[in-house]
Amino acid sequence: MIDEHLITGAGGGQVLALALRAPHSAASTLVAQLDAIAGTGIDGDRHADPLSPRQVLLASAAVYADLALPAHTLGENLLVDLDTAQLASGTVLQIGDAVRLRLMFQCEACGHLDAFQAGVSGRIGRRRGVLARVLAGGIVRPGDRIRDLGRILPAWDDDWRARVAQVLRALPDGMVLSYAQLARLAGVQSSYCRAFPRLVKGLGYAGKAVPAQAAVGLRCWQGEGLFDDDAG
Incomplete structure (x- = not known):
């Protein structure tokens, strides 16, 4: 609370x-x-x-x-x-x-x-x-x-690129994130996924966010805990 x-x-x-x-x-x-x-x-x-x-x-x-x-x-x-x-x-x-x-x-x-x-x-x-x-x-x-x-709660950036970076920083060690889930957590339209490969690489998270087909069999993060600040 x-x-x-x-x-x-x-x-x-x-x-x-x-x-x-x-x-x-x-x-x-x-x-x-x-x-x-x-x-x-x-x-x-x-x-x-x-x-x-x-x-x-x-x-x-x-x-x-x-x-x-x-x-x-x-x-x-x-x-x-x-x-x-x-x-x-x-x-x-x-x-x-x-x-x-x-x-x-x-x-x-x-x-x-x-x-x-x-x-x-x-x-x-x-x-x-x-x-x-x-x-x-x-x-x-x-x-x-x-x-x-x-x-009274942490801020999120208006710039979608900064929000993508914020989500990637929260990614637990040893896990990956699908592009679709990254878009969901960052609050952007799925069409933005086309820009993710270059952006993710440029942010230094190459291999941490991947297309859905590449995520099969990997430990995929769904975003648990990302909004824990909601509890106050």
């Missing part, structure tokens, strides 16, 4: 709307409440995954207003009245009375956004939203207050 004596922040905001992205669906659905599950994510959401740093996405309502975006363009779970671009990794937010989220890193703007509005991926910058893991579960509803509890 998080030590209450470490809580320093007093600022916050409010949850304005909630959405769920069901498994095998790219579309978001407006919902009246979300069930956040500690260590896993949002119940019934496509990104619920105990070994992912991107369980929950928070986006700012101001971005929708400023860029005139259609609803759910950003694919957020929580639409909030905070400037998510100013929220630092390692910050813990309390949502309502029970739910706590650990902010991980800013979400990259991908080309898929341009399907909603031409060129928006290039204009949005750091305002795509911030990704988080669920520390403490409970029900989230529109109108819930958001309290900033401060930067």
Whole structure:
């Protein structure tokens, strides 16, 4: 559990709307409440995954207003009245009375956004939203207050390359990591695996992260313990 004596922040905001992205669906659905599950994510959401740093996405309502975006363009779970671009990794937010989220890193703007509005991926910058893991579960509803509890957990880098390096540094001795699992743990799309051979070699971990077929019969790490900081 998080030590209450470490809580320093007093600022916050409010949850304005909630959405769920069901498994095998790219579309978001407006919902009246979300069930956040500690260590896993949002119940019934496509990104619920105990070994992912991107369980929950928070986006700012101001971005929708400023860029005139259609609803759910950003694919957020929580639409909030905070400037998510100013929220630092390692910050813990309390949502309502029970739910706590650990902010991980800013979400990259991908080309898929341009399907909603031409060129928006290039204009949005750091305002795509911030990704988080669920520390403490409970029900989230529109109108819930958001309290900033401060930067009380280790930070993760916004740069995906730095996150890959962070995961590789945590790799236990004598074990390897498949490219697919590396992408999962670093919070990047599977398409990034094409860049892994050169990147992994350049980081000095050649042979430590390998294609799935090369990992057969080896001691493969799944990421156990990587997010133990969630326990506070």
